[in-house]
Amino acid sequence: MQKQTLILIKCKDAVGLVSTISNTVAEHQLNIITMREYVDQEQGRFFVRVVCSGEPHNAEKFAHDLNHRLPSNADIVINPSRKKKIAILVTKEHHCLADILVRHYFDTLQADVVSVIGNYDNLAEFVDKFDIPFHLVSHENKSKGEFEKELATVLNQYEVDYIVLAKFMRILSPDFVQQFENKLINIHHSFLPAFIGANPYKQAQERGVKIIGATAHFVTNDLDEGPIITQDIKKIDHSYDLHRMKTAGKEIEKSVLSRAIQLLVEDRVMLNGNKTIVYKS
CATH class of the missing domain: 3.40.50.170 (Formyl transferase, N-terminal domain)
Incomplete structure (x- = not known):
């Protein structure tokens, strides 16, 4: 079974977040299997759970790119403990x-x-x-x-x-x-x-x-x-x-x-x- 990458993100809502995440994932040669997002409009908060096939070749750079491109203080978790x-x-x-x-x-x-x-x-x-x-x-x-x-x-x-x-x-x-x-x-x-x-x-x-x-x-x-x-x-x-x-x-x-x-x-x-x-x- 091909390895997968799980990405969990919580951050301030902003225009183009889905596009930003998708493009960053694609740049690192990952393919999105599922992407489930939710916006709390009252609080202006964005939540997303992304499952990708494959793993990034450079995990540190992948995390850096996501953190750099998303709103400041974004909470990003990549591949939390499996078990x-x-x-x-x-x-x-x-x-x-x-x-x-x-x-x-x-x-x-x-x-x-x-x-x-x-x-x-x-x-x-x-x-x-x-x-x-x-x-x-x-x-x-x-x-x-x-x-x-x-x-x-x-x-x-x-x-x-x-x-x-x-x-x-x-x-x-x-x-x-x-x-x-x-x-x-x-x-x-x-x-x-x-x-x-x-x-x-x-x-x-x-x-x-x-x-x-x-x-x-x-x-x-x-x-x-x-x-x-x-x-x-x-x-x-x-x-x-x-x-x-x-x-x-x-x-x-x-x-x-x-x-x-x-x-x-x-x-x-x-x-x-x-x-x-x-x-x-």
Whole structure:
């Protein structure tokens, strides 16, 4: 298979950017396979994801030419790391973790799961079956600061690209979020803010909801309000009891989180303030 070059660009919008990028790519004997661009007209920002066949003969000059010809302070990434490293944070629920580890085992995740970290040891035996390191970092009898310091120490051993909160039931402090900015990915049911607190599925079932869903998003200091990566829903009806609703909800959570990871490891997600640009093709 012929090698490819991936180019990700974020910059101030200007006339002729597509032409500039295309001409520069052509000068370096690369052929564009796909080029997906987006302009945020309110913010005057330009975003593009370009996939080319081949690789530049002089990568340094290619990067220099792009940087020189695009608006100042352009954010240009050429061939980001192909296989991302992922750590997973868990508590007690297994469904999202199990889905990720099975995909990793059969090499369909397109990423390396380098560690699983739990604040309980309930899932340690299961993780061991996949020959992936499990670290217990208990929060009990510790301040939030002490707990997060230990958590960060373990994470920093692995130099991860993303940290997936697979039903990790701890609220992270602003300092921790800042330390791993744009790396923390969360999954939650999409009942928020309608059914907050404990037992959201029970609340929803008692209310007779007709749609359930899940949302995968980046973690920010605003609880469950970070930039959304992907979402999905499932229509239900009055016949769904609490057990059936929870089962359906877990299936959606698994599929949404898996889709979010896929988009991230393929470098199809670009942050734009509190929103995302997601290139699905």
